[in-house]
Amino acid sequence: MLYPLKFTPILKERLWGGTKLKDRFNKPSESDITGESWELSGVPGDVSVVAEGPLANRNLNDLIEMYGADLLGQSVLDRFGKDFPILIKFIDAKQDLSIQLHPNDALAKERHNSFGKTEMWYVMDADPGAQLIVGFNRDVSKEEYQESLEKGTLLDLLNYEDVASGSTFFINTGKIHAIGAGVLLAEIQQTSDVTYRVYDFDRRDKEGNLRELHTELALDAMDFTKKDDFKVSYPTAKNETNTMVQCPYFNTNYLELDAEVTYGPAANFRIYMCVDGAATISNQEGVATLVKGETVLMPASSDFVKIETKGCKLLEVTV
Known part of the structure; x- marks a missing residue:
């Protein structure tokens, strides 16, 4: 019964989303602000459902209960229990995402009873001039960072990276980051939806409200040092791993x-x-x-x- 399993996409409207997931990948969206397609998720409240075949309409948690190690592998079951450990997404950023970071496992467990959120990005397409924000452009102190938030000068402290199709980045916990406008990417991450938003360009949602910021929570979770540990170089030999x-x-x-x-x-x-x-x-x-x-x-x-x-x-x- 355990054939190759495809799941129904879980589509997420986002203030910064667009139409590329619908237009280019045929995702079943009627929205003009679809920002994310969750392809494979065990996040509570957003558990993926099998799209086709004899197991259609069964969700991922059902399959783990039914098949256990045959589905996951015994070492995965031993390590994570019945929690699926990976969240897979495609992301369309029509506008800049908020400036944000994610807590590590210890903080996420203590504060949210969740995994932390280590992630990676593979850029599938990028408009001319598109960029990502990854880390600071120099070491900063906590006080300097807080002062930049108060003065509205945070963007001056951040590191900008030009991107093109195939560009790949590894985002460890604590690293301040944002996906820039015009970027379409694949994201692989720990199963977690915990994000600390620290700056959002003073944008308002469709009700006219500013989105919540997590200024205090972010302070203990943030790495204030400049680190060049995020660009992923990899070979591209054909028909090889x-x-x-x-x-x-x-x-x-x-x-x-x-x-x-x-x-x-x-x-x-x-x-x-x-x-x-x-x-x-x-x-x-x-x-x-x-x-x-x-x-x-x-x-x-x-x-x-x-x-x-x-x-x-x-x-x-x-x-």
Whole structure:
């Protein structure tokens, strides 16, 4: 029964969102401000539901209850229990996102009974001149940072990065950051929805209200030092597994394929995000099609994973 599993996207309207998720990836949205498509989520209240096949309409938590280690892998079950450890998204930033950061595991557990939020970004497309904010442009003190918030000069302290298709960034907890306008990206992160927003350009929501800021919570969670630890360089050899990110929470590989490949069994589940082209992906229980902007979960019980394509780029995510 554990065939390649595709899930119904969970679409999120955001003040800064646009229409690229609908226009380019055919996400089922009628909104002009769809900012996020949650592709695979175990976040309470937003648990992914299987889109097709015999397990259609079952949610991810149901599958974990039913199949346990056959779905996740025994080491994942031992480490995380029945909590799915990864949240997979596509993000369309028509406008700049708020300046924000995420707490580490200890703070998130203490304050929110949640995982922390370590994440990575793979830029799929970027308008000319598009940028990301990642970290400070120099070491700052807590007092200097607070003064910049009061004076409205925070942007002068931040580090801006130009981006293009394929640019990849690793965002560890505590690092101040923001996705800039005109960026379409894939995001891989710990299962968490805890964000500390520190500056939002004084924007108002559709009711005319300023969005909540988390100024005090952010102070204890923030890393005020300048660190050049966020740009990810990775090989791009065709029809090979190219390592991008390895961290305690997830491992991500880049696959650029133009021929059939078959991978043997693995100890844990594998996730494939299609960031360009199209493919079919199968195991001993079934087959799924995968086009740009789609995601599939391959169960740990897969005896093999076969990918057939005339050309695609995939992100392979494991734990």
